[in-house]
Amino acid sequence: MMDKEQTQNFIARRTAQELKNGDLVNLGIGLPTKVSNFVPENIEVVFQSENGFVGLGPEPEECDIDSHIVNAGGMPSCILPGGTFFDSATSFGIIRGGHLDATVLGALQVDEKGNIANYMIPGKMVPGMGGAMDLLSGAKKVIVAMEHTARGNPKILSECNLPLTAVSAVDLIITEMCVIEVTDKGLVMTEINPEYTVEEVQAATGATLIIAEDLKEMK
Amino acid sequence: MNKLISIEEAVSKIKDGDTIMVGGFLANGSPEKLIDALVASGVKDLTLICNDTGFVDKGVGKMVVAKQFKKIMASHIGTNRETGNQMNSGETEVILVPQGTLAEQIRAAGSGLGGVLTQTGLGTKVEEGKEKVVVDGKEYLLEKPLRADVALIYGTKVDKFGNIYYSGSTQNFNVLMATAADLVIVGAEEVVEIGELDPNYVRTSGIFVHYVVEEGL
Numbered sequence: 001m002m003d004k005e006q007t008q009n010f011i012a013r014r015t016a017q018e019l020k021n022g023d024l025v026n027l028g029i030g031l032p033t034k035v036s037n038f039v040p041e042n043i044e045v046v047f048q049s050e051n052g053f054v055g056l057g058p059e060p061e062e063c064d065i066d067s068h069i070v071n072a073g074g075m076p077s078c079i080l081p082g083g084t085f086f087d088s089a090t091s092f093g094i095i096r097g098g099h100l101d102a103t104v105l106g107a108l109q110v111d112e113k114g115n116i117a118n119y120m121i122p123g124k125m126v127p128g129m130g131g132a133m134d135l136l137s138g139a140k141k142v143i144v145a146m147e148h149t150a151r152g153n154p155k156i157l158s159e160c161n162l163p164l165t166a167v168s169a170v171d172l173i174i175t176e177m178c179v180i181e182v183t184d185k186g187l188v189m190t191e192i193n194p195e196y197t198v199e200e201v202q203a204a205t206g207a208t209l210i211i212a213e214d215l216k217e218m219k
Numbered sequence: 220m221n222k223l224i225s226i227e228e229a230v231s232k233i234k235d236g237d238t239i240m241v242g243g244f245l246a247n248g249s250p251e252k253l254i255d256a257l258v259a260s261g262v263k264d265l266t267l268i269c270n271d272t273g274f275v276d277k278g279v280g281k282m283v284v285a286k287q288f289k290k291i292m293a294s295h296i297g298t299n300r301e302t303g304n305q306m307n308s309g310e311t312e313v314i315l316v317p318q319g320t321l322a323e324q325i326r327a328a329g330s331g332l333g334g335v336l337t338q339t340g341l342g343t344k345v346e347e348g349k350e351k352v353v354v355d356g357k358e359y360l361l362e363k364p365l366r367a368d369v370a371l372i373y374g375t376k377v378d379k380f381g382n383i384y385y386s387g388s389t390q391n392f393n394v395l396m397a398t399a400a401d402l403v404i405v406g407a408e409e410v411v412e413i414g415e416l417d418p419n420y421v422r423t424s425g426i427f428v429h430y431v432v433e434e435g436l
Contacts, residue, residue, distance in 0.1 A: 049388065050318065051244040051245075051247065051388050051391055052244070052388045052390055052391050053388055066386075066387055067387075068247070068248075068375065068386040068387025068388065068389050069247075069387035069388050070244070070245060070247040070387075070388055073245075074244070074245030074246070074247065074298065077388075079387075085385075085387060085388055085390060086390060087322075087390040087391060087392070087393070087394035087395060087422075088244070088270070088318065088319075088321075088322040088390075088391045088392050088394075088395060089322040089323060089325075089326045089394075089395055091319075091322075092318060092319025092322050092323070093319075095319060096319055096337065096338075096339065119315075120315075123307075125297075125303075126296070126297075126303060126306065126313075126315075127295060127296060127297025127298075128271075128293065128294055128295040128296050128297060128315045129294060129295070129315060129317050129318070129345075130271070130294050130295040130318055131294065131317070131318040131319065132317075133317040133319075133320075133339045133340050133343065133345065134317050134318060134319035134320070134339045137337075137338045137339045137340075137341070138319075138339070163343065163344050164342060164343050164344075165343060166342070166343065167341065167342030167343070
């Protein structure tokens with residue numbers, strides 16, 4: 001079994017394979033941020049930081065710290081050659097305006113209609129949506145990268161019961177167990193981690209999975 | 220025209236009950252010393268419009284800790300536990316606004332628009348109580364303009380007329396808020412003489428700014 005860090009890296013590595021040469025991509029905070037560590041060497045991807053730039057650089061410890069630059073998590077960061085700074089209206093114009101090829105976000109819940117809940121648990125935790133609602137409504141492709149369950153409870157459900165961040169927004173779900181495409185027919189499992197059986201994945205999922213005819217091994 | 224005044228004089232212009240906008244994203248590009256002076260002034264019952272509520276010890280979050288807000292409009296409050304505590308206890312009203320919508324509402328107010336149409340928030344709690352408009356078969360939420368009595372913004376290098384150069388990712392909401400308040404005060408890391416800034420690199424024109432305060436580094 002993988003520990004937490006190995007699990008997150010496994011998910012991030014698989015998610016990075018979804019990115020294409022020339023893509024402009026926005027990564028959410030937490031696990032999604034790790035995706036930038038696994039971008040295949042044969043492609044170039046530009047990362048956006050919602051607070052106001054494109055050309056987001058690698059992990060802060062690998063670059064010269066400038067106190068005027070932070071990433072979307074508020075951490076000291078850096079910009080790569082060719083990058084651009086702008087204001088928040090321009091940044092979200094990029095997000096909503098069809099300029100963003102993909103976003104990778106975490107989630108509390110995702111359901112078979114592609115609905116997603118990831119900004120509040122009423123009465124318990126209310127961090128706010130930040131830029132997530134705009135990203136979900138604007139990005140051309142929405143990838144949810146998350147652990148398959150939370151403390152053993154399914155996060156992939158037939159219907160979300162937490163307040164939604166967006167309706168019918170999710171295209172692809174990537175977890176340590178499998179890869180799921182959200183389709184008009186429902187959730188189609190296209191890849192499975194060979195460490196698990198189909199039955200085990202289904203048991204950890206709160207919605208009925210449609211198994212792709214050409215189900216592949218997750219790498 | 221020299222708009223440079225002291226921090227004390229600037230802070231005296233903010234009254235109990237005012238609506239204030241504060242620039243910055245998780246305190247990056249926030250006028251930190253103006254915020255400190257506002258905490259010291261004890262001004263209260265304010266309404267805050269800001270991207271987030273910073274941290275308990277950094278950015279506008281220090282004013283949350285000092286309980287100076289009766290109402291907060293922000294996209295994110297998760298980095299400041301005090302905001303959540305005051306929201307749960309009912310002490311402070313918190314309205315969560317998607318970040319891109321907040322930016323556009325401020326931009327609309329500053330550029331004479333009656334609002335903006337966006338698909339962000341459709342089908343969520345954000346649409347509650349809002350008018351929906353259909354354009355060419357697509358549904359949008361009507362989000363109204365958002366103004367303030369006072370905007371407290373940041374500048375990296377500011378001349379005495381109020382022209383602002385921003386370094387790094389500090390533009391964020393500052394550029395927008397500069398246009399959308401009756402009184403605009405900029406806290407400058409460095410103040411320079413008029414003519415020293417290359418107009419090609421000025422991001423906020425001094426025509427939007429009423430007062431300049433030197434914060435220093």
